[in-house]
Amino acid sequence: MKTPAFQHLSGVDQWQRCDFENLQLHLPTASVQLATGEQVDGVTEGLRMPDAEFHALRRRRGGAQFICCQPDRCTPGYTLLADPDSDLLWLADDGWRPLPVPRVVSTNQETEPTRFASLATAGSSRLFDQPVSLSADPFGRLWLLERGAQRIRLLAAEDLRQLAILSPPSGARFEDLTASSWGLLACDVDNARLWRQAYGGEWECVDLGSDGRLPIAVSGHPEGPAAALLRATDNEALHGLLRLTADDITSFDITDLDDPLHLLLAEPERLYLGEAQAAAGRPTVYLFSSYLFDATRLAVEAQWESRGFDSRGLFVGTDCRVWATAAATVRPLTPATADRVTSGQVETFALDSEAIACQWHRVFIDACLPPGTELEVSVRCSDLLPAQAVQRAARPPHGLSDLSPADEEAVAAAWMRRPLASRTPQDQEGWLSLGVLDRRSYQADVALPPVGRELPSEDQYGPRGIAGVADNMLTLEGLIPNPPGRYLWLRIGLRGSSRRTPVVRALRVSHCRPSLFDHLPAYWSADAAVANQADRALALFEGLYTELNQRIDQFHQLLDPRVTPPEALEWLGCFLALSFDSRIGEPVRRQLLSELLTLYRQRGTQTGLERLCAILTEGRVAVVESFRLRRTSPSTLGAIDGGEESHLGTLQLAGSEAGGLPVAGWESELLTAHSRLLQRRDEILEQGGTPCPPGELPAPLNRDPAISFYRHYAHRFSLVIFSPYEADLAAVVEEAVEAWKPAHTLHRICWLDAGLVVGSNSYVGLGTSLAGSDRWQPALLGSAPLGRDRTLSQARQAHPGEVRLDASRLSNNECTPRAC
Missing domain, CATH: 2.60.120.260 (Galactose-binding domain-like)
Structure with a gap:
């Protein structure tokens, strides 16, 4: 078909x-x-809410605060809500619950709730009389305003015990209260006044001028200023915002909101304003705007929303996000999207x-x-x-x-x-x-x-x-x-x-x-109505056979590592005796499968090892064999440079110690340090002490002749990777080199991720291109070629007649590069 x-x-x-x-x-x-x-259906933009409806929403507004965990608690903290229609509540798993908050202590102590008998009002089951605001000060205390009793309570954050009681000034009726770095700020809506008090000081009235704007909300930050939201009584006038510090007041106009109601100073220089929008035939919609807020500007930053916001409170959580209260939970503000x-x-x-x-x-x-x-x-x-x-x-x-x-x-x-x-x-x-x-x-x-x-x-x-x-x-x-x-x-x-x-x-x-109907005898096509019904019946099976034929026609793609599905890469690798490490990504796996047969033929060679590591690192790789870095000058017996003499007892010829196996510098240093450690341990034993760790220490080097011979005479090479170092990738490359390098060889891996640093990270001819060519070419400095038997390296000692570049020298006698 x-x-x-x-x-x-x-x-x-x-x-x-x-x-x-x-x-x-x-x-x-x-x-x-x-x-x-462009706008929510039913919402009339540019017109303000009637004052009666607005102030009804304002009186339902409360306050919220997240209480961080204390040293004697095993919980991350809890959220408190000052609900003017209920009481001071805390958020449990099943919703808002009245106080007390259960106190979680260690398992060897009894669980006991916090006592609030001294806070309850006589003749009432409520602990507080219409709590409307809750804020924290720089000293870790909580300030709670009770609108009904016109009372300010100072509470300890760790157990909510009462520390002090304050009263508003005579004749004032506070509707909102906040704490800042310098003191308290409260608004009196009925009298159109704003009051401030430094910690330990007296209440002072703030001059609002004669523009007829009412203070309706305040907010402060424990480490920053305080802010006050002013509502214009004239529909043609602009709402305002005040920024109050210990010795300065700055005023701003709000030009992009019609009915701002909620105010939260989340950071010293970032505040959130919430606007209530009345929609015909649907619940009130709340939209939020964040502003950059300092002494010189009030700039809109972003728009936010919260599903199911009940207008009771906004607060900042431990994740530094702003959260809004809902009927039985809290939800974070999310970027606003139009309907x-x-x-x-x-x-x-x-x-x-x-x-x-x-x-x-x-x-x-x-x-x-x-x-x-x-x-x-x-x-x-x-x-x-x-x-x-x-x-x-x-x-x-x-x-x-x-x-x-x-x-x-x-x-x-x-x-x-x-x-x-x-x-x-x-x-x-x-x-x-x-x-x-x-x-x-x-x-x-x-x-x-x-x-x-x-x-x-x-x-x-x-x-x-x-x-x-x-x-x-x-x-x-x-x-x-x-x-x-x-x-x-x-x-x-x-x-x-x-x-x-x-x-x-x-x-x-x-x-x-x-159509499967085409495979039936012509007899079935004699009647058009019967043929149509038969064709429709066979279409139920045709779809299945069509998709099976498509999979058969495209089966060859399963064998192509470039287009095979990701889940088939492991299966395809089984045919080539290849299992993938979980730390390498999909592009690397596809490239390995594409070049694996060539890599198998080149296994154990420098070309194969370079290509394998280049695929794994997705970058440039070079193999440097150690014998290519040996000195080209012969060893000298006698005077050197006219001032140095060789000592026959410790004469080294080409790095060898007379009468034994070669001793590398690191081996000599390790043996010397080990002998000093044994000497210190013997001194401790002679003084009657006990060395740590007790017992005999193992030898730092294996003295087995075969291992020692292999350690000294094995072929050595360095793998230079011109990519940033990553721990997972380094582990993968190490395992690959161990499995792919020739037997009886030793290697080290050098990651060069700092770029070109002459004298420290410069490998001319390997990782540095000094021309437009994409292949290795020696760099010419004057008439001296770099890249054959001369290298640019750290100088050991200045000798007359040498060419020096900063801290390196160009010499025919010193060709050992710095260790990676």
């Missing part, structure tokens, strides 16, 4: 050529979704099968459908394009109407080649609905989607490599019932809510429909 062909529609370039109505295009994922509205339109549609350009009277087969749509959302798909087929006189231009997606002239010309040219089918957006002529689409797992119809393949346009199967693209995705499948035609148009309707939208990322349409 013949495998059908496919037409794909995905990517920003192709989606932009379609016709959009109330839809927007999300560019990072190239997905179509419902557009966001979406609830319906929209996209009409595609003409998909061309390049075959007259083509029978289109199935449509596959990669989409995400949250609960309460749906897609409606209609199709239209024709052998002819609409006449140019009746063609209409496609409407761009919401938010992408401003195109460059080049883009406009490209889109217009694409519309002329493959125009829309409908004459008007509401045109229904020739459109057939596909009805209910079958839900399948994401891209279940795709046998082996290409991975990492660059197409002439964007990836025909949708964007890949983006976190969260395939999460909650599914593929919708539908059979196209339309009569044959060369061109096909699709109209996809999106239905959602103000907060949820369906998402469409890509679609595929198969054409030249294969």
Whole structure:
């Protein structure tokens, strides 16, 4: 049975050529979704809430504070809420609970709640009389304002015991109170006054001027200033904000809010304002704005929202985020998003099968459908394009109407080649609905989607490599019932809510429909009605066989490491005796599989080791054999440089000690340090003490002749990696070198991630390019070539006649580079 062909529609370039109505295009994922509205339905912008309604909301406002854990508690802390309609509450697992807060102590002590008998009001079951504000001062204490009793309580944060009671000044009636780095600040709405008090001082009235603005909220920071929100009584006037420090007051105008109600100074230079918006026929909506706030500016930073905010309190949590209270919990403020339109549609350009009277087969749509959302798909087929006189231009997606002239010309040219089918957006002529689409797992119809393949346009199967693209995705499948035609148009309707939208990322349409009916004898085609029913019945099995044939046709891709699915890499590696370390990524695995046969042939060679490590590190690697760094000058017996004499008893010829195995410098230092340690331990024993650790110490070097011979005469090399050091990658490279290097060799790995540092990190000819060539070439300094038997290294001693570069010298006698 013949495998059908496919037409794909995905990517920003192709989606932009379609016709959009109330839809927007999300560019990072190239997905179509419902557009966001400019404002919430029913909310009248530019008009303020009536004063009576506003002050009713203000009187329901309370205060919240997060209490951090204390040394005698085993919990991270808890949240307190001053609810004017209830009492001082704390947040438990099952919602807001009245005091006391259970006190968690160590397991060997009894659990006992905190006592509040001294705080309760006589004749009342409440501990506090309409608590409306709660704030912390720099000394770790809590200040609580009771609006009913007009009383200020000072509480200890660790156990909420009462430390002191303060009263407002005579004639004042406080509605809100806050603590700052310098003192207390309170607002008196009824008398239109603002009061301040330094810690240990007296109440002072703050002059608000004569502009008629009422103080309705205050907020302070323990390490910063205090702020006061002023509401204008005149609808034409602007609201205000005061910034109060110990010796200065700064005033600002609020130009972008109509009814600010909530105020929180989350940081010394960042505050949040909450605005209540009255919506017709729906609950009050609260929107929040964050501002950069200092002595010279009040600048809007971002917009925020919180689902289910009950207007009782805002506070800063341990994660430095701002949290808002809800009916039975708290939720963080999240970036604000405007409400979406609830319906929209996209009409595609003409998909061309390049075959007259083509029978289109199935449509596959990669989409995400949250609960309460749906897609409606209609199709239209024709052998002819609409006449140019009746063609209409496609409407761009919401938010992408401003195109460059080049883009406009490209889109217009694409519309002329493959125009829309409908004459008007509401045109229904020739459109057939596909009805209910079958839900399948994401891209279940795709046998082996290409991975990492660059197409002439964007990836025909949708964007890949983006976190969260395939999460909650599914593929919708539908059979196209339309009569044959060369061109096909699709109209996809999106239905959602103000907060949820369906998402469409890509679609595929198969054409030249294969049919099992074609394999039946001609007798079955004699009756057209019977043939149609038989064809439809066999279509139930045709879909399964078609997908099986597609997988068989594309089986060769499983053996290609460049395009095989990621989950098949382990399986493919088993055929080549290769198992992957979990610490290496997918691109490295694919490259290893692509070059593994060549690496096997080069195993144990310098070229093979360099290429293997270059693949693992995804960078440049060089192998430096130690014998290439040996001195070129012979050893001298007698006077050296006219002033030094050789001592025959300790004469070293080419680094060897006369009469024995060579002794490396590090071995000599290790043996010397070990002998000194043994000497100190003997002295401790002679004095009657006990050395640590007790017992005999093992020898620092293995004295086995074979091991000692191998340690001294093994071939040595250094692996220089020009990449930043990473612990996991270093472990992988170490294991790979141990398994891939020749036997009876010793190696060391040097990571060069600091760049070019002459005299310290410069390997001329290995990691430094001094020309435009991509291969090794010696650098020429004057007439002396660098890179053959001369190296640029740290000088040991200055000798007359040597060429010196800063702390290094260019010499024929000293060629040992610095250790990595």
